[in-house]
Amino acid sequence: MGLIPNFKTLATRSPWLYRINAGSCNGCDVEMAVTALIPRYDVERLGCQYCGSPKHADIVLISGPLTVRVKDAVLRLYEEIPDPKVTVAVGVCPISGGIFRESYAVLAPIDQYIPIDVNVPGCPPRPQAIIAGVAKAIEIWRERL
Amino acid sequence: MNFLTLFARNLRTGPQTEAFPLGPAFTPEKLRGRIVFNAENCEGCRICERVCPAGAIKFAKSPDGMTFDCWHNTCVFCGNCEFYCPTDAIHQTNDWNLAHVQADKFAMVEHGLIPNMKCSDCGATALNTAPMVKNVKPPLSEAELGEVRSRCPKCRAKYLKNRKVPS
Ligand code: SF4
Ligand code: SF4
Numbered sequence: 001m002g003l004i005p006n007f008k009t010l011a012t013r014s015p016w017l018y019r020i021n022a023g024s025c026n027g028c029d030v031e032m033a034v035t036a037l038i039p040r041y042d043v044e045r046l047g048c049q050y051c052g053s054p055k056h057a058d059i060v061l062i063s064g065p066l067t068v069r070v071k072d073a074v075l076r077l078y079e080e081i082p083d084p085k086v087t088v089a090v091g092v093c094p095i096s097g098g099i100f101r102e103s104y105a106v107l108a109p110i111d112q113y114i115p116i117d118v119n120v121p122g123c124p125p126r127p128q129a130i131i132a133g134v135a136k137a138i139e140i141w142r143e144r145l
Numbered sequence: 146m147n148f149l150t151l152f153a154r155n156l157r158t159g160p161q162t163e164a165f166p167l168g169p170a171f172t173p174e175k176l177r178g179r180i181v182f183n184a185e186n187c188e189g190c191r192i193c194e195r196v197c198p199a200g201a202i203k204f205a206k207s208p209d210g211m212t213f214d215c216w217h218n219t220c221v222f223c224g225n226c227e228f229y230c231p232t233d234a235i236h237q238t239n240d241w242n243l244a245h246v247q248a249d250k251f252a253m254v255e256h257g258l259i260p261n262m263k264c265s266d267c268g269a270t271a272l273n274t275a276p277m278v279k280n281v282k283p284p285l286s287e288a289e290l291g292e293v294r295s296r297c298p299k300c301r302a303k304y305l306k307n308r309k310v311p312s
């Protein structure tokens with residue numbers, strides 16, 4: 001056994017989470033903050049933590065319907081995240097456009113621009129639902145690594 | 146739970162982390178979650194499709210009748226459809242656990258069918274919808290309801306018009 005497999009088992013224990021706000025109404029962002037910051041939900045039990053830089057991220061949580069105005073910034077940020085990455089769409093906005101569907105100002109669904117792996121519908125989804133989505137994402141990420 | 150009960154509980158036991166996803170999650174009875182549809186009770190008025198702010202509900206004609214589809218991935222769980230439905234055919238459950246992988250994106254649909262039938266009076270093909278008889282006085286009996294239901298809209302109107310009201 002070489003060094004690489006050991007690094008792999010170590011690394012798969014603790015993914016970094018990163019949030020991208022693609023023009024969301026902030027409902028989903030509040031729920032994502034709650035998921036991490038309030039001891040009642042505590043997403044860090046799953047071994048993951050939010051990070052401040054896209055360069056460290058493993059799992060990306062995207063909220064918002066991708067408004068025309070933020071499109072370039074979001075795509076640039078997404079490019080900066082190293083592979084392999086797992087993308088979670090939080091809320092119905094990125095999945096289909098939700099309440100903003102068919103508006104001239106949004107480019108939803110976001111999977112036309114960014115490959116999505118897990119969807120968490122809800123407007124906004126409960127913190128528990130976000131945790132369930134993150135748990136699914138971690139499974140996918142372990143396979144991908 | 147109102148905030149005073151929560152406050153009292155937190156003073157007593159301190160805040161606790163929920164066991165989910167390693168255990169069950171606390172789910173309020175009235176949480177607004179996934180939509181379910183009961184084709185049996187639907188009267189085909191399509192009010193729900195009209196009031197849905199997210200355009201999640203679509204009715205469509207098919208050879209077998211009229212299909213109902215509600216896509217959970219665009220529904221915003223506002224409850225408008227349940228509020229406006231005259232016959233309680235559409236309900237909001239407190240099921241919130243809808244996270245799914247991308248491959249299932251378009252499978253997150255509540256599907257229903259209002260089947261076609263032959264009118265028992267004139268023989269025309271019509272939808273087997275629940276009759277709109279909420280405001281009929283005196284209320285219809287079970288047998289009468291069955292009679293009305295087995296007819297097409299025109300024959301239903303005729304039946305109700307010719308109905309002998311016992312005084
Ligand atoms: S899904 Fe709902 S809560 Fe979340 S960003 Fe969109 S509109 Fe806001
Ligand atoms: S009866 Fe209810 S479920 Fe059926 S079309 Fe009317 S509003 Fe929709």
Ligand code: SF4
Binds near residue numbers: 197200215224225
């Ligand atoms: S809950 Fe609201 S958004 Fe969802 S199907 Fe009903 S009316 Fe549409």
